[in-house]
Amino acid sequence: MTQSQLIAQIKKKQSFLCVGLDADLDKLPRHIAEGPEPLFHFCRKIIDATAPFAVAYKPNIAFFEAYGIEGWQALEKTISYLNTNYPEVFTIADAKRGDIGNTATRYAKAFFEQLAFDAITVAPYMGKDSVEPFLAFENNYTILLALTSNQGAEDFQYHTQDGERLFETVLQRSQSWSGAKERLFYVVGATQAEALTDIRKQVPNAFLLVPGVGAQGGSLDAVAHYGLNDQCGLLVNSSRGIIYASQGEDFESAAKDAAEELQLQMKKWLTKKGIF
Amino acid sequence: MTQSQLIAQIKKKQSFLCVGLDADLDKLPRHIAEGPEPLFHFCRKIIDATAPFAVAYKPNIAFFEAYGIEGWQALEKTISYLNTNYPEVFTIADAKRGDIGNTATRYAKAFFEQLAFDAITVAPYMGKDSVEPFLAFENNYTILLALTSNQGAEDFQYHTQDGERLFETVLQRSQSWSGAKERLFYVVGATQAEALTDIRKQVPNAFLLVPGVGAQGGSLDAVAHYGLNDQCGLLVNSSRGIIYASQGEDFESAAKDAAEELQLQMKKWLTKKGIF
Numbered sequence: 160m161t162q163s164q165l166i167a168q169i170k171k172k173q174s175f176l177c178v179g180l181d182a183d184l185d186k187l188p189r190h191i192a193e194g195p196e197p198l199f200h201f202c203r204k205i206i207d208a209t210a211p212f213a214v215a216y217k218p219n220i221a222f223f224e225a226y227g228i229e230g231w232q233a234l235e236k237t238i239s240y241l242n243t244n245y246p247e248v249f250t251i252a253d254a255k256r257g258d259i260g261n262t263a264t265r266y267a268k269a270f271f272e273q274l275a276f277d278a279i280t281v282a283p284y285m286g287k288d289s290v291e292p293f294l295a296f297e298n299n300y301t302i303l304l305a306l307t308s309n310q311g312a313e314d315f316q317y318h319t320q321d322g323e324r325l326f327e328t329v330l331q332r333s334q335s336w337s338g339a340k341e342r343l344f345y346v347v348g349a350t351q352a353e354a355l356t357d358i359r360k361q362v363p364n365a366f367l368l369v370p371g372v373g374a375q376g377g378s379l380d381a382v383a384h385y386g387l388n389d390q391c392g393l394l395v396n397s398s399r400g401i402i403y404a405s406q407g408e409d410f411e412s413a414a415k416d417a418a419e420e421l422q423l424q425m426k427k428w429l430t431k432k433g434i435f
Numbered sequence: 436m437t438q439s440q441l442i443a444q445i446k447k448k449q450s451f452l453c454v455g456l457d458a459d460l461d462k463l464p465r466h467i468a469e470g471p472e473p474l475f476h477f478c479r480k481i482i483d484a485t486a487p488f489a490v491a492y493k494p495n496i497a498f499f500e501a502y503g504i505e506g507w508q509a510l511e512k513t514i515s516y517l518n519t520n521y522p523e524v525f526t527i528a529d530a531k532r533g534d535i536g537n538t539a540t541r542y543a544k545a546f547f548e549q550l551a552f553d554a555i556t557v558a559p560y561m562g563k564d565s566v567e568p569f570l571a572f573e574n575n576y577t578i579l580l581a582l583t584s585n586q587g588a589e590d591f592q593y594h595t596q597d598g599e600r601l602f603e604t605v606l607q608r609s610q611s612w613s614g615a616k617e618r619l620f621y622v623v624g625a626t627q628a629e630a631l632t633d634i635r636k637q638v639p640n641a642f643l644l645v646p647g648v649g650a651q652g653g654s655l656d657a658v659a660h661y662g663l664n665d666q667c668g669l670l671v672n673s674s675r676g677i678i679y680a681s682q683g684e685d686f687e688s689a690a691k692d693a694a695e696e697l698q699l700q701m702k703k704w705l706t707k708k709g710i711f
Contacts, residue, residue, distance in 0.1 A: 181537075219534075221538045224545045225542070227545070230545075231507050253534075257533070259587065262457070262497045263497070265497035265500070266497045266500065266501070269500045269502075273501065273502070284559060284580055284592070285580070285587050285588065286586070286587020286588060286589065286591055288586055289585065290587075304561070307560075309561060309562070311562020312562060314559075315559060315560060318596050320595050332590055332591075
């Protein structure tokens with residue numbers, strides 16, 4: 160899908176919510192975990208329950224990969240279910256891949272062609288020739304890690320040369336890469352909301368994928384305040400706060416309620432900023 | 436396997452060669468590509484042809500992942516073939532994963548438990564809490580990207596704070612992480628041989644996985660000169676130079692010859708440095 164379709168959907172659903180599908184067998188409601196194809200069935204039910212409030216879904220690839228071939232089958236079914244039943248939503252493979260040239264192209268083909276995701280998360284450490292092969296896919300989006308929401312973000316991402324922090328160097332350099340203006344998004348953790356002001360100066364128009372709201376302690380209000388641009392420009396992700404809102408038989412309605420609560424907050428911000 | 440078993444095998448085979456299994460369907464000999472299970476059969480034949488000269492194998496996960504479930508089946512068969520028939524070799528999943536906490540643990544389980552690799556390559560950008568979950572597996576090894584062999588390495592890895600380049604900060608900080616002294620290796624590209632002197636000052640005892648010899652232009656002599664320590668401390672990888680030495684029906688003998696040629700050079704260096 161295109162960015163303008165994404166923006167149209169944000170306006171229609173009055174939401175910039177991304178639901179993270181971190182489907183962990185150990186945390187699923189028992190009646191799902193003990194049934195057939197638990198990973199797929201859990202994801203399917205979460206998707207159905209939250210789709211009115213979400214514009215994007217982000218399966219976390221590790222949780223599928225951990226189960227080998229069975230896990231890949233569940234991932235294939237999940238993305239195929241999304242593409243068939245909710246073609247209007249934006250789909251993100253949270254894979255954080257990073258490798259060069261031909262290898263990167265192989266990863267891109269796996270996620271963009273084989274699985275038909277709209278976007279993939281990619282790590283920047285190896286530089287330009289590890290990211291441009293993803294950007295070369297003209298109908299897809301690459302979401303580059305800039306400033307992450309975890310504690311370890313401080314280890315290297317704040318490494319400072321001539322007053323410029325590494326995550327700022329990543330933003331600045333990557334903007335010149337082929338395809339970046341049209342197809343490069345960034346990951347910025349919600350726990351780093353105060354840095355969003357600086358980030359918006361560097362990439363005023365880019366979409367930012369923001370994890371870390373909820374369980375990790377990030378504030379949606381702070382993220383919206385510092386991060387929204389006049390086309391929205393944000394996808395705020397919540398995983399555990401929605402998908403494990405209840406781990407009992409009522410998990411679907413609990414997930415729906417948690418998603419709706421976030422959507423209502425988002426609607427306020429979209430209204431306040433005049434994005435309709 | 437343990438590090439001392441790896442070192443014993445290096446001494447026995449008089450080699451520190453790692454063969455990179457970048458099995459690309461488009462480059463396989465035609466009679467293999469057109470036969471059943473081409474990825475697995477190609478890898479199996481390369482392994483059989485080169486095992487007398489190699490101490491490690493490194494399947495490049497992207498090349499398998501690109502083919503979805505079929506690719507995972509080929510990967511499972513390849514690692515299982517290695518573990519069954521060549522239990523003495525060191526196996527590396529070249530996956531360059533990097534994610535936090537529970538997600539990292541899931542990746543570790545996928546590669547260390549589900550697939551039973553000895554080691555995995557990991558990216559450092561997200562910091563300590565993205566690497567320690569891998570290091571927590573006491574019978575496995577984590578190979579952290581430090582200075583890579585590609586051109587894009589210059590984009591961020593040389594970012595310099597107070598005279599310290601980012602790859603040096605990665606080496607220095609990561610040494611303090613839990614399990615690092617025993618189980619943390621590093622990736623250092625062969626094209627960066629002159630930096631090996633500085634790297635050896637920081638991590639005199641760590642094993643270094645060195646890609647980039649051959650097709651990428653790195654010199655084995657320079658790598659051995661600057662990188663060997665008194666326990667060897669190197670695994671030098673060659674992929675294309677061995678596995679595609681011939682793309683005809685004689686690919687096995689061509690791969691054998693290419694591997695043997697590198698092993699003979701390695702033997703000279705091991706002798707010169709008195710590592711027997």
